[in-house]
Amino acid sequence: MNNLLLNIEVARIASDDYVGFTFFVGAMAMMAASAFFFLSLSSFDNKWRTSILVSGLITFIAAVHYWYMRDYWSGFAESPVFFRYVDWVLTVPLMCVEFYLILKVAGAKKSLMWRLIAWSVIMLVTGYFGEAVYREQAWFWGLLSGIAYFAIVYEIWFGAAKKLAVAAGGEILSAHKTLCWFVLVGWAIYPIGYMAGTPGWYEPIFGGLQLDVVYNLGDAVNKIGFGLVIYNLATIAMKKKATA
Numbered sequence: 001m002n003n004l005l006l007n008i009e010v011a012r013i014a015s016d017d018y019v020g021f022t023f024f025v026g027a028m029a030m031m032a033a034s035a036f037f038f039l040s041l042s043s044f045d046n047k048w049r050t051s052i053l054v055s056g057l058i059t060f061i062a063a064v065h066y067w068y069m070r071d072y073w074s075g076f077a078e079s080p081v082f083f084r085y086v087d088w089v090l091t092v093p094l095m096c097v098e099f100y101l102i103l104k105v106a107g108a109k110k111s112l113m114w115r116l117i118a119w120s121v122i123m124l125v126t127g128y129f130g131e132a133v134y135r136e137q138a139w140f141w142g143l144l145s146g147i148a149y150f151a152i153v154y155e156i157w158f159g160a161a162k163k164l165a166v167a168a169g170g171e172i173l174s175a176h177k178t179l180c181w182f183v184l185v186g187w188a189i190y191p192i193g194y195m196a197g198t199p200g201w202y203e204p205i206f207g208g209l210q211l212d213v214v215y216n217l218g219d220a221v222n223k224i225g226f227g228l229v230i231y232n233l234a235t236i237a238m239k240k241k242a243t244a
């Protein structure tokens with residue numbers, strides 16, 4: 001074979017490298033989901049297009065980060081902590097925007113959106129401090145992050161967002177409920193990854209797991225799942241309109 005070609009550096013993903021493998025599959029899944037959401041845009045009317053577009057942006061931003069994180073891992077065999085959090089700080093607020101967008105029909109105010117965004121940023125910045133800066137106090141920063149997480153859970157399950165969803169009723173209420181479950185159960189995957197990858201009293205419980213594998217699983221479930229809930233809601237609403 002041509003030597004020039006052989007000199008190109010391509011790291012092989014070992015068959016037991018679950019981190020490398022899930023970065024690879026994650027990048028592909030995020031790209032496929034983005035194509036799906038973007039290409040479906042034309043089958044929705046204006047009322048739904050922004051929501052579908054945001055679903056696509058969430059997976060697209062993740063796809064770009066995954067492409068880089070996949071390289072980073074294969075080059076350094078190190079967690080791409082910083083880019084992980086850059087990805088989250090862009091995509092998680094957009095997921096909060098999705099709640100606002102579907103509840104707008106029931107009169108959701110921008111202040112609800114900003115409140116959810118603020119909690120999500122607090123949740124991520126404190127998580128970053130624990131994971132990257134003050135690792136010895138990871139439990140403390142994780143706790144602060146967890147409080148912000150529960151503020152989001154409270155707001156959507158019992159607070160203003162819940163009331164608006166009930167007022168909207170029908171397919172909006174059921175989509176809201178599904179998204180609430182994603183946040184309560186799907187997002188709870190992340191603190192498990194955090195505890196697997198930072199020092200603390202919880203090490204004997206979660207130490208056997210790999211932080212990046214857990215995060216990659218969480219991202220696939222939540223980013224693509226969230227988008228599909230919105231897609232499903234918009235599809236039902238369009239069908240209803242067509243038969244009305």
Ligand SMILES: *C/C=C(C)/C=C/C=C(C)/C=C/C1=C(C)CCCC1(C)C
Nearest residue numbers: 127142145146149187190191194222
């Ligand atoms: C697409 C990315 C998503 C949905 C990321 C969500 C991330 C979280 C819900 C992270 C939560 C954390 C805690 C609740 C405590 C420990 C620190 C974090 C940041 C991992």
